[in-house]
Amino acid sequence: MLDQTNRRSSITRFDAGMLTPVHGLAAWRTACFDPAAPDQVFHHQPARRLNTRPQDSVDGDDQGNDRGANYELAAVSSVSLAAALLDPGSMAIFSPALGLFARAIDTLPGPLQGSLQRLDAVATPVAGADINDLRHFLYQGLPSAVMLRGLLGAGLHVAGPALRPWQAELLAALGLDQGYYSMTGPTKFTRIIATDMTQKAAPSRFARGVIDRLRFRFGQDHERTRRLMVGTVPAEITDEAREFGFEAVDLAALTMAEQARLFASATAVIGPSGSALALVGFCDPGTAILELQPCGAAEDWTRVLCALFALDWYGLDTDAPDAVSPTGLDRTSLRTCLNHITSAK
Amino acid sequence: MARLHLDHAQPTFVPIAPRGFVPDQVLFGAPRVRPPFGGQRIARSAGLVTEVYEPGLVLPTPFATRIFDPTAPDNPAWIDAAVATAAPMASGAAVPLGRFLTEGLAVAVLQRDVIGTVPLIGAELTPAQRAAMEALDFAAQFIAIDQPTRVRRMIVTQRETGLHQGRPAPLHADRFMRAAIEALRFAVEPYEISAQIALRRREPLSDYVIANRLSFDSWLASMGVVTIDASAMCIGGRDLGLLDLAAAMAGARNVVIDDPNQAGLLGFCDPGTQVVEIAVDGWADPRIAAMCRIFALDWRVVLCAAPVYSISQPVPLGSKSLLRTEIDIAGVAMALELS
Numbered sequence: 001m002l003d004q005t006n007r008r009s010s011i012t013r014f015d016a017g018m019l020t021p022v023h024g025l026a027a028w029r030t031a032c033f034d035p036a037a038p039d040q041v042f043h044h045q046p047a048r049r050l051n052t053r054p055q056d057s058v059d060g061d062d063q064g065n066d067r068g069a070n071y072e073l074a075a076v077s078s079v080s081l082a083a084a085l086l087d088p089g090s091m092a093i094f095s096p097a098l099g100l101f102a103r104a105i106d107t108l109p110g111p112l113q114g115s116l117q118r119l120d121a122v123a124t125p126v127a128g129a130d131i132n133d134l135r136h137f138l139y140q141g142l143p144s145a146v147m148l149r150g151l152l153g154a155g156l157h158v159a160g161p162a163l164r165p166w167q168a169e170l171l172a173a174l175g176l177d178q179g180y181y182s183m184t185g186p187t188k189f190t191r192i193i194a195t196d197m198t199q200k201a202a203p204s205r206f207a208r209g210v211i212d213r214l215r216f217r218f219g220q221d222h223e224r225t226r227r228l229m230v231g232t233v234p235a236e237i238t239d240e241a242r243e244f245g246f247e248a249v250d251l252a253a254l255t256m257a258e259q260a261r262l263f264a265s266a267t268a269v270i271g272p273s274g275s276a277l278a279l280v281g282f283c284d285p286g287t288a289i290l291e292l293q294p295c296g297a298a299e300d301w302t303r304v305l306c307a308l309f310a311l312d313w314y315g316l317d318t319d320a321p322d323a324v325s326p327t328g329l330d331r332t333s334l335r336t337c338l339n340h341i342t343s344a345k
Numbered sequence: 346m347a348r349l350h351l352d353h354a355q356p357t358f359v360p361i362a363p364r365g366f367v368p369d370q371v372l373f374g375a376p377r378v379r380p381p382f383g384g385q386r387i388a389r390s391a392g393l394v395t396e397v398y399e400p401g402l403v404l405p406t407p408f409a410t411r412i413f414d415p416t417a418p419d420n421p422a423w424i425d426a427a428v429a430t431a432a433p434m435a436s437g438a439a440v441p442l443g444r445f446l447t448e449g450l451a452v453a454v455l456q457r458d459v460i461g462t463v464p465l466i467g468a469e470l471t472p473a474q475r476a477a478m479e480a481l482d483f484a485a486q487f488i489a490i491d492q493p494t495r496v497r498r499m500i501v502t503q504r505e506t507g508l509h510q511g512r513p514a515p516l517h518a519d520r521f522m523r524a525a526i527e528a529l530r531f532a533v534e535p536y537e538i539s540a541q542i543a544l545r546r547r548e549p550l551s552d553y554v555i556a557n558r559l560s561f562d563s564w565l566a567s568m569g570v571v572t573i574d575a576s577a578m579c580i581g582g583r584d585l586g587l588l589d590l591a592a593a594m595a596g597a598r599n600v601v602i603d604d605p606n607q608a609g610l611l612g613f614c615d616p617g618t619q620v621v622e623i624a625v626d627g628w629a630d631p632r633i634a635a636m637c638r639i640f641a642l643d644w645r646v647v648l649c650a651a652p653v654y655s656i657s658q659p660v661p662l663g664s665k666s667l668l669r670t671e672i673d674i675a676g677v678a679m680a681l682e683l684s
Binding site for chain 1: 353354358363387454458480519528531534535615
C-alpha cells in the first residue's frame with residue numbers, strides 16, 4: 001500500500017481550465033511527446049446548448065416532456081500531464097505538480113493498492129472512474145482513448161486495468177487491443193494524456209465517431225424491421241407492446257457484436273431509463289426510442305444521446321417508483337403511445 | 346465476381362425536419378411556397394458494402410471503379426498500379442471538399458479499423474484534401490494516379506442507395522459520413538471568426554440567377570455574417586486552410602448555406618448550431634437537411650419564390666440563365682432570428 005497519497009485531505013484537485021492552453025495541432029502534439037513540455041491543455045469544444053425537445057408528446061404530460069429541453073453539453077478538453085500517475089483501481093489520475101485530475105472522478109479515491117510501477121511511455125486511460133459501466137465505457141471512456149489515439153498516433157499507449165471480455169471485444173474491434181497496457185497497480189508514466197470526456201455527464205459529439213466505427217466493424221445481418229424491448233419492462237407495458245410487434249430480448253448471452261447488430265436491425269426500442277438503453281447508439285438514425293421513466297427518476301442521458309445520434313426520443317412517464325412496480329398507466333393512453341411511435345416509422 | 350463481400354449497413358431512410366415543415370419555425374420565405382422535397386420528410390441513408398476484386402480497375406476522373414476482366418483486350422491507356430493491393434478513393438479537384446470528407450475520407454477511416462492500413466489510390470489531392478489526409482495520418486499511404494489504373498487486388502467500400510425510377514438513387518446522408526468529420530473536428534480548437542457564417546458559392550446557383558445577390562451579400566456583411574467560399578477555400582480575399590475552415594465552422598452558432606455539395610462541412614459545427622439553407626420553391630435536394638439531422642444541427646430553410654417563365658423565352662441578354670429569383674432577405678433575417 002502506498003502512503004504518498006493516503007492523506008486524502010492533503011490532495012488538491014485541478015481541472016483542464018487551470019492549465020496553459022496550446023493552440024494548433026502541431027503544438028498539441030509537441031505538448032504530448034516533448035519530455036520537456038509543461039502540463040498543458042488543448043480545448044476541443046466549449047460548452048454547447050443542445051435542443052433535445054422530443055418529437056411529440058405522447059404521454060399526456062407536455063410539461064414532463066419539455067422538461068430540460070435545452071441541455072448544456074459539457075466542454076471537451078484534453079490535458080497533457082508530465083510524470084503523472086494512473087491508479088487502475090479508481091482510474092484516478094494524479095499529477096505531481098497539480099494533484100488529482102478532478103473532472104474524471106467525483107470522489108477522492110481511497111488508498112492506492114499495489115506497488116508503484118514506472119513506465120517510460122506516454123499513455124491515455126481507457127476510461128474514467130466508471131470503467132465497468134457500459135454507458136460510460138462505450139460513450140465516454142472509449143471515445144476519449146480512440147480519439148486521442150487517432151490524433152496522436154501509435155506513440156500513445158492505451159492503459160487501464162485488466163479488461164472484462166466485453167471491454168476487450170470493443171477494443172479489439174477498433175484495433176486497440178494490441179499494445180494495450182494492462183496495469184496491475186498504480187503506474188507512473190512519462191506523461192498521461194487524458195480528456196475530460198470521462199467525467200459524469202451526457203456523452204459528447206465525439207462519441208459518434210467511435211460508435212459509427214464500431215457499427216461499421218460489426219456490420220448488419222438482419223433487415224431493419226425489428227421492434228425491441230430491453231431491460232426490465234413492466235408487465236402491463238410488455239403485454240401491450242407485444243401486440244404492436246415488440247419482442248423482449250435478453251442481451252446477457254450476446255457478444256457486443258451481436259448486440260450491436262441486433263440494435264442495428266431495430267426500427268423501435270422500448271426500455272427503462274439507464275443502462276438498458278445504452279446500446280441505442282447502434283440504431284440507425286430515425287429509430288424510435290421510448291424511454292420509460294419512473295417518477296422522480298428522470299434523467300437526461302438517453303435523451304441527449306438520442307439527440308446527438310439523430311434518434312427519435314420519446315419519454316413515457318410512469319407513476320411507478322421503479323421499473324417493476326405497477327405503472328398506473330391506463331390501457332388507452334399506453335396504446336396511443338405505442339401506436340404513435342410505431343406509426344411514425 | 347467479388348472475392349469477398351461484407352455488409353456493413355443496409356439502405357434505409359433518415360427522417361428530416363422532425364417537427365415538420367412548420368412555417369416561421371422551420372420554413373421561411375415567400376408566402377404560398379410549397380413544402381420542400383415535395384413534402385417528404387425522409388431522405389435516403391445509403392447502405393455500405395465492402396468488396397474485394399481481383400483484379401480491379403480505378404478511373405481517377407471522373408472517379409469510378411470497375412471489375413477488371415483479364416480476358417478483355419488490353420487498353421494502352423491503362424497502367425498497372427505500383428502496389429498489389431489498394432483501396433480506391435474519390436479525390437481530386439472534381440470532388441467537392443464536403444463530399445471528399447463525408448464519402449472518400451470517411452470510408453478510409455472506417456476501412457482502417459477493419460482491414461488495417463492499405464494504400465489508397467485516386468486522383469491528385471487538392472491542398473485541402475491533402476491537409477485532411479495529413480491530419481488523419483493517411484497522406485503517406487496515398488498514391489496519386491492520372492489515368493485508368495489496374496490493381497491486382499482492389500478493396501472497395503461503396504455506398505448502395507438502390508434504384509429510383511430505374512436509375513441509382515442519389516446519395517443524401519448516412520451515419521458513416523460522420524467518421525472523418527468527427528476525427529478532424531477533434532483535431533481543431535474552435536476559433537470564432539464570427540458566430541455567424543455564410544457558406545456560399547462565389548457564383549450563383551448554376552440554374553438560377555439571384556437578382557439581388559449583391560444586396561444580399563451587403564446585408565450579410567452588415568449583420569456581421571462572414572462569408573466563406575469552401576470551393577475556393579477562401580474567406581473574403583484570404584486563403585483558408587482546411588483546419589482553419591473546420592475551426593471557423595466549429596466556432597459558429599449560425600450558418601447560412603446554399604450549396605448541397607458542401608453540406609458535409611456542416612459536420613464541423615457543434616451540435617445545436619442553427620443552419621439556414623437557402624433554396625428555391627420546389628426544392629427537392631434534401632442533402633443539407635439530412636446532414637443537419639445526422640449531425641444534430643438545427644435546420645431551417647428559406648425558400649426563394651420560383652420564377653414563372655415561358656418555355657420558348659430566350660435567355661435574357663447578358664444572363665447565363667433563364668431562371669431568375671431573389672433571396673428573401675427578410676426571411677433569412679427571421680430564420681437567423683436577427684430581425
